[in-house]
Structures are given as structure tokens and as C-alpha cells.
Amino acid sequence: MSKAKKRIPAILICIGTAALVYFAGYIPFYTYQEEVLHTTQEQFFSADHLVKLLPFVIIVLLAAACILILLQIREFAAWKRKDDKRYRRLKTKPKGSKVIGQKRSVFMTVRWCCMIVFSLLVMFGGIVLGFHLAGIAFPVLACPTNLDQMVESSCYFLAHIPALFEEYSAGGIILFFVSTIGFAVLLGRVICGFLCPMGLIQDIMDKIRQKSGTEGIRMNEKRHNLLKPVKWLLVFLMLGITFAGGEFCSFCPALATSPVLAGLSVSLYLSGFMMIFVLVSSFFKRRFWCSICPMGLLIGLTHKISPFRIKKDVQSCTECGACYEACPMGVKIIYTEREKSDVTDMNCIMCGECIRKCPEDNALAMTFAGKTLFRASRKQILSGFENRKAQKGGDVQ
Amino acid sequence: MNAADLHEQEKRKRQEERFRNKMTKTSARYLRRMEELKGAPDSLAPFLQTLRRVYLEMENPLADQEKPIVGTYCVMAPQELIYAAGAVPVKLCSGSYTAFSIGDDIVPRDACPLVKAVAGFQDMELMPIYRDCSLMAVPITCDCKKKIVELLEKTHDVYPLQVPVSREDEDVDQYVEELYGFMDRLEELTGREITWDHLAKGMNIVGRSRYELSRFLELKKSMPYLMKGTHILAVMNAAAYLPADVWAGYMHELNEELTVKVRERQRAVSRDLPRIMVTGSPLVFPNMKIPLLIEEMGGILAADETCMGERGMSDPAVVVDKSFDGMIRALANQAVRPCSCPTFVNNKERIFRIRQMIEDYRIQGVIYHVLRGCLVYDFEYKLIEEELGRMGIPVIRLESDYNEEDVEQLRIRIEAFIELIKLKEQNNGNVQAGRNEGGM
Numbered sequence: 001m002s003k004a005k006k007r008i009p010a011i012l013i014c015i016g017t018a019a020l021v022y023f024a025g026y027i028p029f030y031t032y033q034e035e036v037l038h039t040t041q042e043q044f045f046s047a048d049h050l051v052k053l054l055p056f057v058i059i060v061l062l063a064a065a066c067i068l069i070l071l072q073i074r075e076f077a078a079w080k081r082k083d084d085k086r087y088r089r090l091k092t093k094p095k096g097s098k099v100i101g102q103k104r105s106v107f108m109t110v111r112w113c114c115m116i117v118f119s120l121l122v123m124f125g126g127i128v129l130g131f132h133l134a135g136i137a138f139p140v141l142a143c144p145t146n147l148d149q150m151v152e153s154s155c156y157f158l159a160h161i162p163a164l165f166e167e168y169s170a171g172g173i174i175l176f177f178v179s180t181i182g183f184a185v186l187l188g189r190v191i192c193g194f195l196c197p198m199g200l201i202q203d204i205m206d207k208i209r210q211k212s213g214t215e216g217i218r219m220n221e222k223r224h225n226l227l228k229p230v231k232w233l234l235v236f237l238m239l240g241i242t243f244a245g246g247e248f249c250s251f252c253p254a255l256a257t258s259p260v261l262a263g264l265s266v267s268l269y270l271s272g273f274m275m276i277f278v279l280v281s282s283f284f285k286r287r288f289w290c291s292i293c294p295m296g297l298l299i300g301l302t303h304k305i306s307p308f309r310i311k312k313d314v315q316s317c318t319e320c321g322a323c324y325e326a327c328p329m330g331v332k333i334i335y336t337e338r339e340k341s342d343v344t345d346m347n348c349i350m351c352g353e354c355i356r357k358c359p360e361d362n363a364l365a366m367t368f369a370g371k372t373l374f375r376a377s378r379k380q381i382l383s384g385f386e387n388r389k390a391q392k393g394g395d396v397q
Numbered sequence: 398m399n400a401a402d403l404h405e406q407e408k409r410k411r412q413e414e415r416f417r418n419k420m421t422k423t424s425a426r427y428l429r430r431m432e433e434l435k436g437a438p439d440s441l442a443p444f445l446q447t448l449r450r451v452y453l454e455m456e457n458p459l460a461d462q463e464k465p466i467v468g469t470y471c472v473m474a475p476q477e478l479i480y481a482a483g484a485v486p487v488k489l490c491s492g493s494y495t496a497f498s499i500g501d502d503i504v505p506r507d508a509c510p511l512v513k514a515v516a517g518f519q520d521m522e523l524m525p526i527y528r529d530c531s532l533m534a535v536p537i538t539c540d541c542k543k544k545i546v547e548l549l550e551k552t553h554d555v556y557p558l559q560v561p562v563s564r565e566d567e568d569v570d571q572y573v574e575e576l577y578g579f580m581d582r583l584e585e586l587t588g589r590e591i592t593w594d595h596l597a598k599g600m601n602i603v604g605r606s607r608y609e610l611s612r613f614l615e616l617k618k619s620m621p622y623l624m625k626g627t628h629i630l631a632v633m634n635a636a637a638y639l640p641a642d643v644w645a646g647y648m649h650e651l652n653e654e655l656t657v658k659v660r661e662r663q664r665a666v667s668r669d670l671p672r673i674m675v676t677g678s679p680l681v682f683p684n685m686k687i688p689l690l691i692e693e694m695g696g697i698l699a700a701d702e703t704c705m706g707e708r709g710m711s712d713p714a715v716v717v718d719k720s721f722d723g724m725i726r727a728l729a730n731q732a733v734r735p736c737s738c739p740t741f742v743n744n745k746e747r748i749f750r751i752r753q754m755i756e757d758y759r760i761q762g763v764i765y766h767v768l769r770g771c772l773v774y775d776f777e778y779k780l781i782e783e784e785l786g787r788m789g790i791p792v793i794r795l796e797s798d799y800n801e802e803d804v805e806q807l808r809i810r811i812e813a814f815i816e817l818i819k820l821k822e823q824n825n826g827n828v829q830a831g832r833n834e835g836g837m
């Protein structure tokens with residue numbers, strides 16, 4: 001009985017999500033009379049482009065307003081109960097000092113560069129550099145409604161399977177599936193950690209929060225598991241809603257990124273609101289959208305065979321839990337595992353955060369086909385202290 | 398004042414005098430033995446000097462800080478928070494035989510000697526580091542620590558910290574809240590609000606000492622006979638009575654010296670002695686009989702997995718989220734999760750830690766130290782023994798108390814253990830040699 005009761009919220013959330021996706025097209029955010037899905041180089045570099053960014057600007061402003069309001073509400077709720085310790089901890093912010101931690105690691109620099117370069121390329125590359133890769137589909141949430149993308153993203157046809165068979169020749173269909181599955185197997189969710197523009201946007205939101213010293217919301221594995229039904233539901237909706245006459249793209253937040261940023265006139269329906277949701281949620285919880293992203297889940301299905309792996313030296317691990325605390329996807333086995341040396345999880349986006357925060361030499365590592373790309377090291381964890389002369393006193397006044 | 402009172406006072410005075418005498422003498426004896434042990438680096442001096450100041454000259458090395466002093470009884474009370482509040486921490490777990498003998502009459506016979514020593518110091522009110530504490534933080538890690546709170550409350554403000562019994566997500570969350578409570582108490586004490594910046598500075602101060610320690614461990618791993626374990630214990634014990642930045646400064650000097658030694662392959666001992674590791678109940682100055690015996694009988698204490706030794710400070714607090722709450726979480730996480738203290742219900746991680754240390758420091762034998770009455774450590778002996786048996790590493794369990802009655806017995810057992818390791822090595826060597834010949 002109690003078990004059934006516990007399911008009720010999950011069931012309600014699922015029904016709500018399904019309804020939202022189905023009726024997404026009836027909730028306008030910013031619409032154009034006439035949609036333009038192409039742009040030329042001239043238009044791209046004209047002032048008109050800036051005007052076309054308006055919906056995105058609105059989204060960002062609304063998201064910022066939402067965040068500020070939520071922060072106020074949270075502070076107020078804590079203030080109502082003054083004895084609650086939360087109030088003060090929400091109030092105190094960095095004023096000039098910093099926690100000495102680690103120096104920037106090469107791995108993370110590479111990751112950020114990859115995200116930025118790929119995002120720019122995939123969004124604007126086609127317009128600026130021309131199309132050479134047409135027909136190849138890449139499984140990522142960089143919206144191909146922007147027809148001028150460098151490479152086709154698989155999600156459009158995955159959300160419109162009938163259209164795939166109508167529009168493409170047999171060869172095209174084969175190329176679509178081969179390239180989609182090929183990339184998914186070869187790269188796995190490295191796509192999420194290194195390439196996806198939606199991932200980049202969310203990581204930026206997290207950076208902003210951390211810089212401002214604002215308290216986020218921590219999600220442990222249990223809370224992540226609560227999202228599991230929603231995640232799977234979204235996959236089925238993405239693949240199937242088109243057969244029921246729905247339109248997944250009216251729901252998908254990614255519609256508000258690539259096409260809008262490229263200066264196209266795309267009508268946004270629920271997508272606009274979803275994008276606000278993505279920005280706000282990822283401000284409080286890093287990569288929140290990725291925990292329910294259907295595209296990410298599909299890519300993650302290859303985690304058993306993908307050559308990118310997270311490896312663990314189960315002996316040198318001290319179960320300090322730093323990796324688990326750091327993981328934006330709530331993967332717990334990286335911390336608890338004591339037998340298998342392979343801890344690649346379906347939800348792992350290969351962001352390397354766990355490895356960067358692991359204080360034990362070699363306890364965690366990322367490998368590609370057996371070659372180590374990045375490994376944990378105590379030295380790296382405390383590298384911020386290098387070359388700082390141990391000074392006597394005077395540090396705390 | 399009547400005669401009876403006067404008599405009482407006289408008696409007390411004499412008792413105090415005796416206590417002072419006995420304690421400084423015992424401490425001096427152990428300190429001398431530590432100094433006489435050959436192969437110490439020059440930069441060891443300030444650490445030994447600290448122990449001398451605390452136990453022989455009965456000074457308080459923290460007095461010149463002019464800040465409130467907060468005593469702690471376990472590594473799970475985060476020092477970072479204490480610094481952040483504008484106070485200085487001192488670790489009060491003690492190994493004093495003299496205080497133990499007084500505490501013996503105060504607490505139950507079966508209580509552990511560490512708690513007896515604490516009770517003894519408490520009763521005598523002579524040690525400045527105890528006397529000068531404005532607050533004592535006692536993480537409740539075992540029954541003795543729980544009950545000692547009442548005793549300490551007679552003379553001090555005490556804050557019991559409720560340590561969770563396991564390390565699940567909820568437990569860490571609970572300890573985070575516990576730390577917030579502790580923070581409130583600290584602020585009350587110092588009258589200073591802990592802001593983000595204060596906390597960050599607290600983290601940095603302790604972080605630097607952890608950095609120097611990790612450098613030290615790195616050096617030690619690179620050369621097994623770099624320094625004697627007894628001396629390392631002096632270094633780690635001194636950390637209890639020094640502000641973290643001062644200790645880090647001394648450590649820095651030591652590391653510089655050892656770096657040169659590693660480069661020039663200067664070892665603390667000339668021959669390859671059996672490498673022994675101690676794990677189990679804490680080894681606190683002046684209770685140095687076991688490490689001293691190991692190294693006086695021809696072994697080397699190559700690693701220790703005890704709380705007043707390397708383990709207590711070696712795990713860094715990893716800040717994952719730079720908000721205020723994120724830092725507190727890092728502290729709670731660091732206190733609870735990597736801590737291989739047997740107070741937790743499931744402590745399998747200790748076995749892995751010991752295995753890793755055996756590999757890192759090429760350990761040949763393990764001494765399992767149990768303070769009489771320290772049940773949690775005694776419980777885990779069986780588990781560790783089985784595991785080490787599987788690995789083919791000899792292990793003995795040494796139970797000891799805070800007195801010198803058992804020294805002869807310990808000496809015999811340690812000597813036999815060292816011989817056993819040597820014999821085993823020889824046999825291994827012979828087998829290897831035999832194999833080599835056979836192969837040719």
C-alpha cells in the first residue's frame with residue numbers, strides 16, 4: 001500500500017509531463033508569422049541578426065528574473081524561521097578571498113574548449129564555412145531546425161521517424177542510422193560532456209552560481225532516481241509522440257538555442273518556457289536538464305561498448321565520496337564500487353569532474369580504448385598551494 | 398579556614414607536586430629516547446621542541462596566539478571551522494601515564510586509557526593546554542567519549558558532536574547540520590560571525606598543512622628508509638599543539654631537507670630493516686613505547702594507520718561547490734567518509750586502506766595496536782587478521798595500557814615478530830635464489 005502511495009507523485013509528474021509535451025504546440029512563447037529556416041552569410045553578419053536574437057534575450061532575462069525571485073523566496077522562507085541556521089548561510093557571500101584549491105587542469109581546459117568550439121561550429125559553422133558534411137547525423141541536442149548547421153543532428157528525425165522515411169532515400173536512411181549509431185558507440189556520452197551546446201549552457205549557469213557563492217541544490221543518487229521515470233517517459237515521447245499527432249520539438253528547449261542564435265525566425269512554443277526552465281534549474285543544480293534529456297539517455301545506451309571508460313583502482317580509493325559529491329549526474333558507483341575496475345555508468349556524461357576531485361592517486365581515471373587520458377592525483381587536488389610559501393600567522397584575522 | 402581544610406589543601410598541593418614531577422620525568426624519558434634514536438633529520442627539532450614545551454615545561458604553545466582555544470578529542474571535529482571562527486584548535490587526546498594513573502580512580506576500570514588520561518588531566522587542572530581551553534568539542538565516537546562529556550563539563554564548556562554511525566547520504570547530511578550547530582557555538586564563543594571569507598581562510602590554513610603533509614608522504618613513498626617512524630609520530634603529534642600554519646612552516650623546512658636527502662639517497666638507517674606498520678588505537682606522546690621498541694629492536698616503523706599519526710590529517714577536504722554550504726559539506730564529507738575509524742558500522746574501507754599502505758610503503762609485517770578497553774578497534778582485529786593472512790603478511794595484536802608494566806612483555810613479542818619477518822624474508826630469498834638456480 002505504502003509503496004503504491006509513494007508512486008503517486010511519480011505517476012502524476014509523468015502524466016503532467018506527457019500532457020505538456022502533447023499540448024506543447026498550444027503554448028506560444030514567441031511566434032513568427034512566417035518562419036525562415038535558412039540564413040545567408042550576409043544576413044548572418046547584418047544587424048538584422050541582432051534583432052532576431054530577441055527571443056533569446058527575453059529568455060535570458062526571464063530566467064535571471066526567475067532565479068532572483070527564487071533566491072528571494074528561499075531567503076524569506078529561511079528568515080521566517082530565524083533560528084534556522086539556513087538563513088545565515090544563505091546570506092554570506094564571497095568578498096574578496098578565495099578557497100585555495102587546484103590549479104586548472106589541462107583536461108578541463110580541453111573540455112571547455114571542445115564545448116565552446118563545437119557549439120560554435122555546429123551552430124554557425126555551416127553558415128560561415130559551408131556544408132561539407134551534409135547527410136551525416138550526429139546524436140546531440142544541437143537543434144537541426146537550424147538547417148544551416150554544420151552537421152545534421154539526429155534528434156530531428158528521431159522525433160519525426162515517419163518524415164525520415166518520406167524524405168530520405170534508402171541510402172540516406174542508412175547513412176542516418178549508421179552515423180548516428182556509429183557516433184553514439186564511438187563517443188558515447190563524451191558527446192554530452194565535451195560537445196553538446198545545451199551542456200555548455202548549463203555548465204555556464206553552474207559557473208555563474210559558484211562564482212557568486214550561491215548555495216545550490218544537491219541531488220544525491222536517490223533524488224536522481226526520482227527522475228528516472230520522467231527520463232524514460234521523455235524518450236518514448238520523443239520517439240513516439242509524432243505518431244500520436246504531437247510535436248516533440250514544440251517542447252524541446254534546444255529549439256531556443258541553435259536556430260535562434262543563428263538568427264532564424266523560428267516560432268517558439270513551450271520550448272521557450274522550457275529553455276527558461278533549463279537555465280533556472282541548471283543554475284541551482286548543475287546539468288539538471290541532462291538528467292532528464294532523452295537524447296542523452298539514448299546516447300548513454302552504448303555505455304557498455306563505448307571505448308571511453310571511467311576506470312577505478314578499487315584499492316587506492318578511500319571512499320572519501322569526493323567524486324560522488326562532484327558528479328553532476330549523481331553516479332554513486334564511482335564512489336561505492338569495490339570490485340569492478342570499470343565504473344562507467346549509463347548516466348555518466350564523461351565530464352571528468354569526479355576524476356578532478358578525487359584526491360587519491362590513480363583511484364579514478366578516464367581511458368580511451370585502454371589508454372589513460374586523465375587520472376586522479378593528490379598533487380593536482382592540492383596544486384593551488386604549490387609555490388605558496390608557508391607563511392606564519394596573519395592568515396586569519 | 399579550619400584545620401581540616403588546610404590539611405586538604407596541603408595534601409592537594411603535595412599531590413600536584415608529585416604529579417608534575419612524575420609527568421615531566423616520564424615525558425623527558427620518552428623524549429630522550431626519541432632523540433637518541435639515530436637518523437633524525439635536523440628539521441625534526443622544532444617538533445620535538447613542541448612536545449617538550451607541552452609535556453616537560455608545561456607551557457601552552459598556543460598562548461601567544463591570543464585567541465580562544467578550542468580543544469578537540471577526535472579528528473572528526475573540523476579544525477577549519479575553529480580557525481574560521483577566529484579561535485585555534487588543540488587536540489587533547491593524551492598518552493600521559495601519570496594522568497592515566499590518576500584517571501584510573503575516576504572512571505570505570507574498563508574504560509580505555511586515553512579517556513583515563515583525559516580524566517586525570519581534568520582532575521589535576523595543571524596542564525595549561527587543558528586549562529586554557531575555552532571550549533571542548535567531543536565527537537561522540539564511542540561510549541567512553543560519550544561519558545567523558547559529563548566529566549569535562551564540570552570545568553569546561555563542552556560541545557558534543559554527534560558523529561553518525563554509518564556513511565550513507567543521509568548520515569553526511571546529518572553531519573552537515575551538526576557542523577552548523579557547532580558553528581553557532583563557536584560564534585558564540587568568539588563573538589565573530591563566520592562569513593564566507595572567514596571559512597575560506599580557515600580552509601586555506603588547514604589546507605596548506607595538508608599540502609605539506611602530502612608532499613611529505615610523497616617523499617616517504619619514494620624512499621622507504623627516509624625517516625624513522627617514531628620521528629614521524631613526533632612530527633604528527635606536534636601538530637596537535639601547534640597552529641596549523643606554524644606546523645606547516647616547520648613541515649616545509651622538513652620537506653626541503655628531505656627532498657635533498659631523497660636526491661642524495663641518504664637514508665635514516667644503513668641496513669634494510671624489516672618494515673613494520675602499526676595500525677589500531679591512537680599512539681599519543683608520551684605513550685611511545687611501541688614505536689620506540691620497534692625501532693630499538695631493529696625494525697623500522699615504515700607507516701602508521703592511526704589517528705594521531707598520518708591518517709588523522711592525510712585526507713584533504715575537497716571543495717566541490719564553492720558556496721558556503723558547499724564548503725561545510727566538504728568538511729562534513731571529509732570528516733565522515735574517508736575516515737577509517739571503527740566507530741562506523743561498516744568499516745571495510747579500512748582494509749583497503751591498509752592494503753594500499755602495505756603496497757605503498759612495502760610493509761612486511763603489521764602490528765595491531767589495541768589500547769586496553771578500546772573495544773571498537775579490538776573488534777576489527779579479526780577482520781584485518783584474516784585479510785592480512787590471505788595476503789601473507791604476518792600480523793600480531795599488541796594490547797597495552799598507559800603504564801610501563803607491560804614493557805618487557807611487549808619487548809619480547811616485538812623482538813620475536815621482527816625475527817619472524819627476517820626469517821620469512823630469508824626463506825623467501827632462498828626460495829627465490831633456488832628458483833633462479835633451478836632456472837639456469
Ligand code: SF4
Pocket residue numbers: 141142143144145155156159248249250252253254255
Ligand atoms: S527541437 Fe529539439 S528535438 Fe527538435 S530538432 Fe531541435 S533539438 Fe531536436
Ligand code: SF4
Pocket residue numbers: 140141191192193196197198199289290291293294295296297
Ligand atoms: S544530456 Fe542532452 S542536453 Fe545534456 S549534454 Fe547530453 S545531449 Fe546535451
Ligand code: SF4
Pocket residue numbers: 310323326327328329330331334347348349350351352353354355
Ligand atoms: S561519473 Fe564522473 S565523469 Fe561521469 S558524470 Fe559523474 S563526474 Fe562526470
Ligand code: SF4
Pocket residue numbers: 312316317318319320321322323324334335354357358359360363364376
Ligand atoms: S574521490 Fe577517489 S578516493 Fe574518493 S571515493 Fe571517489 S574514487 Fe574513491
Ligand code: SF4
Pocket residue numbers: 470471472473538679704736738739740
Ligand atoms: S580513532 Fe576514531 S574516534 Fe579516535 S580520533 Fe580517530 S576518528 Fe576519532
